[in-house]
Amino acid sequence: MADPMIDVSGAALLDAADDLVAASPGRQALAMFVRNRAAVVGFVLFVLIVFMTLFGPTLYGVDPFKIVWAPHTAPLDTADAAPLLGTDYLGRDVTAGIIGGGRATLTVAAIAAGMSVTIGLVLGSLAGFYGGWVDIVLMKVTEFFQVLPALLFAMVLVTLFEPGVWTIAFAIGVVAWPSTARLTRAEFLRLRNLEFVKAARAMGASDLRIILRVVLPNALPPLIVSTTLVVGVAILFEAGLGFLGLSDPNVWSWGQMIGSNRSYFLTSWWSVTLPGMAIFVTVLSISLIGDGLQDAFNPKLRER
Amino acid sequence: MRAVIAKLGQALLLIIAVIVLNFLLIQIAPGDPADVIASASGGTTPEIMAEIRAQYGLDQPLWTQLWNYTTQMLRGDLGQSYFLDQPVSSLIAARIGPTILLVLSALLFAIVGGVFIGVFTARRPENPVSHGVTIFSLVGYSMPVFWTGIILVLLFAIRFDVLPPSGMTDVKFSGGLVAKVIDIAEHLLLPAFTLGVIYLAQYSRLSRATMLEVLGSDYVRTARAKGLGERTVVYKHALRNAVIPVVTIAGLQFGALLSGALLVETVFNWPGLGRLAFDSLLRRDHPVLLGILFMSALLVIIANLLTDLAYRLIDPRIRVGG
Numbered sequence: 211m212a213d214p215m216i217d218v219s220g221a222a223l224l225d226a227a228d229d230l231v232a233a234s235p236g237r238q239a240l241a242m243f244v245r246n247r248a249a250v251v252g253f254v255l256f257v258l259i260v261f262m263t264l265f266g267p268t269l270y271g272v273d274p275f276k277i278v279w280a281p282h283t284a285p286l287d288t289a290d291a292a293p294l295l296g297t298d299y300l301g302r303d304v305t306a307g308i309i310g311g312g313r314a315t316l317t318v319a320a321i322a323a324g325m326s327v328t329i330g331l332v333l334g335s336l337a338g339f340y341g342g343w344v345d346i347v348l349m350k351v352t353e354f355f356q357v358l359p360a361l362l363f364a365m366v367l368v369t370l371f372e373p374g375v376w377t378i379a380f381a382i383g384v385v386a387w388p389s390t391a392r393l394t395r396a397e398f399l400r401l402r403n404l405e406f407v408k409a410a411r412a413m414g415a416s417d418l419r420i421i422l423r424v425v426l427p428n429a430l431p432p433l434i435v436s437t438t439l440v441v442g443v444a445i446l447f448e449a450g451l452g453f454l455g456l457s458d459p460n461v462w463s464w465g466q467m468i469g470s471n472r473s474y475f476l477t478s479w480w481s482v483t484l485p486g487m488a489i490f491v492t493v494l495s496i497s498l499i500g501d502g503l504q505d506a507f508n509p510k511l512r513e514r
Numbered sequence: 515m516r517a518v519i520a521k522l523g524q525a526l527l528l529i530i531a532v533i534v535l536n537f538l539l540i541q542i543a544p545g546d547p548a549d550v551i552a553s554a555s556g557g558t559t560p561e562i563m564a565e566i567r568a569q570y571g572l573d574q575p576l577w578t579q580l581w582n583y584t585t586q587m588l589r590g591d592l593g594q595s596y597f598l599d600q601p602v603s604s605l606i607a608a609r610i611g612p613t614i615l616l617v618l619s620a621l622l623f624a625i626v627g628g629v630f631i632g633v634f635t636a637r638r639p640e641n642p643v644s645h646g647v648t649i650f651s652l653v654g655y656s657m658p659v660f661w662t663g664i665i666l667v668l669l670f671a672i673r674f675d676v677l678p679p680s681g682m683t684d685v686k687f688s689g690g691l692v693a694k695v696i697d698i699a700e701h702l703l704l705p706a707f708t709l710g711v712i713y714l715a716q717y718s719r720l721s722r723a724t725m726l727e728v729l730g731s732d733y734v735r736t737a738r739a740k741g742l743g744e745r746t747v748v749y750k751h752a753l754r755n756a757v758i759p760v761v762t763i764a765g766l767q768f769g770a771l772l773s774g775a776l777l778v779e780t781v782f783n784w785p786g787l788g789r790l791a792f793d794s795l796l797r798r799d800h801p802v803l804l805g806i807l808f809m810s811a812l813l814v815i816i817a818n819l820l821t822d823l824a825y826r827l828i829d830p831r832i833r834v835g836g
Contacts, residue, residue: 354531356766357818359810361773362791366803369795370543442656449658450777454792468661472781479668486661493656501652 239431242506249502255495263312272306274462285480298471298481307481308488311464314457315489318379319444325383326444327437330390335421335429337391338398349395352388360385361450368456375458382447386440393436397429431507438500442493449489464489521822525815532811533587536804537580543800592805597797602805605790610809612682613786617768617775619702620710625764627710628717629757633748635718636725636756647718654715659774663708663781670704677704680783705782709774713767717760725756758828765821769814 285296296304337348364381371377410424452465464485471481567573592602635644671679682701737747779788787806794802
């Protein structure tokens with residue numbers, strides 16, 4: 211296993227000469243990422259979406275809950291002040307809905323992904339680092355959570371408790387972590403007996419220090435890629451719960467928009483397809499970033 | 515044999531863990547179960563409440579309640595619906611068939627289709643289809659499954675009117691057994707495709723990657739060197755190994771597939787567990803929801819056992835290794 215730090219292959223040296231900077235692994239990965247057109251498109255899309263959800267509602271200035279026009283107005287209606295993307299079955303502005311619906315989705319996804327990555331990292335690193343009975347017990351717990359159909363479990367949690375942002379984020383976070391835990395464990399198992407970890411131990415570093423400062427940084431690349439997957443899953447989950455009517459009724463969201471307009475999709479297809487498009491583009495942009503990162507972190511591809 | 519028994523023991527432990535989780539959920543949930551039962555049946559005086567507590571064992575210590583709950587669940591008694599005057603187990607029994615039919619059709623479509631596309635593209639890496647597969651798998655992964663379902667209904671049931679939009683059988687159906695099978699198959703086509711297409715995308719990418727690796731391996735070169743036909747090499751020697759990771763992943767993803775089925779059933783009005791879960795959720799019928807959670811976990815556990823057996827059959831190395 212070649213360590214990227216001591217990569218002295220011809221291609222890597224040429225690369226370094228190219229940039230006239232010492233090419234750290236991070237810099238090399240960044241260079242790979244920027245050269246990947248799909249990944250850059252994904253990144254730009256994602257930034258645009260985040261901007262839209264942060265500042266869009268204020269800039270556009272229409273409340274998505276408010277009835278503003280005749281119901282079932284088609285997009286691009288020729289009437290002067292008609293909303294660009296039409297209205298739904300109550301006459302609410304679909305454009306405002308699209309702009310405002312991302313905030314809840316992205317907030318929930320961010321909290322849920324943060325939570326599940328934290329749980330996964332902690333449990334996975336403990337299991338992989340200590341092995342033995344710690345590993346057995348923690349992997350049994352992981353297996354248990356893999357057996358529960360995630361969406362159904364989240365549904366039960368949200369029905370039993372109140373459907374607020376935190377409940378939903380918690381419900382998603384608590385079911386989405388097993389894949390991160392497994393991956394972290396595998397990385398720690400691979401790394402824990404390598405020379406540099408032994409060296410750190412010989413120098414008297416504490417377990418916590420070895421886990422956080424020695425092993426974890428080397429396990430990061432695959433974990434970052436898997437985090438993009440977790441964020442995508444969290445968004446799809448939030449949308450699914452919203453679609454089933456399990457989101458906070460006072461907060462506008464794309465999934466809930468599709469769910470409430472579903473019965474009227476024959477008369478106004480746009481009020482169902484457009485929010486779905488928004489979810490699709492958001493998840494796609496994150497997948498593109500993840501795919502790009504995966505290639506960027508892969509030293510085999512870099513040497514070519 | 516010993517390994518199989520150990521697996522069964524682990525499965526039983528998992529089942530008990532799911533039961534304990536169900537019990538805990540009922541305990542932590544805000545609101546007194548006796549209240550809910552009382553309000554579902556009408557009047558609430560302190561005497562009636564006490565009676566309900568005694569009747570449902572809610573006045574016993576927590577450990578006794580847990581023990582009673584566990585043994586009761588293991589006997590197959592999943593409790594009583596708050597809303598419909600029926601045992602949860604019979605409600606679930608009536609709905610589990612359609613769900614299994616939907617999930618297995620989607621899985622079969624995804625595995626067979628995915629492996630086929632994977633093998634095809636691995637043999638012709640420069641074919642446009644091969645480039646399409648990468649894009650397709652990204653797109654397939656990013657689409658919310660309920661949205662895909664709605665769009666397919668718009669296209670195939672409304673616009674072109676070639677397939678039924680919802681349900682499992684035609685309301686005005688009359689005819690023999692063969693006609694009935696055809697009728698159900700027609701209704702199954704759209705939901706199974708909707709549910710399966712995400713996994714089709716993933717499996718085609720996965721089997722393409724393994725197939726590329728396998729086709730470059732020594733034993734395939736040996737098989738070619740001894741003069742076997744291309745067909746035999748690909749389909750008899752290489753395919754076996756390209757299928758193993760797909761089967762493994764498919765087994766692991768069974769829970770996700772069930773979750774997806776929940777949404778797809780809601781879109782297509784498919785009379786399965788997902789539809790029942792959705793209805794129970796609207797009625798706050800907790801025993802039914804928890805019963806469905808338990809049954810679904812049970813299905814996943816069974817699926818995992820079957821996957822384990824399946825690759826013991828496909829891959830002799832695992833059989834020897836134990």
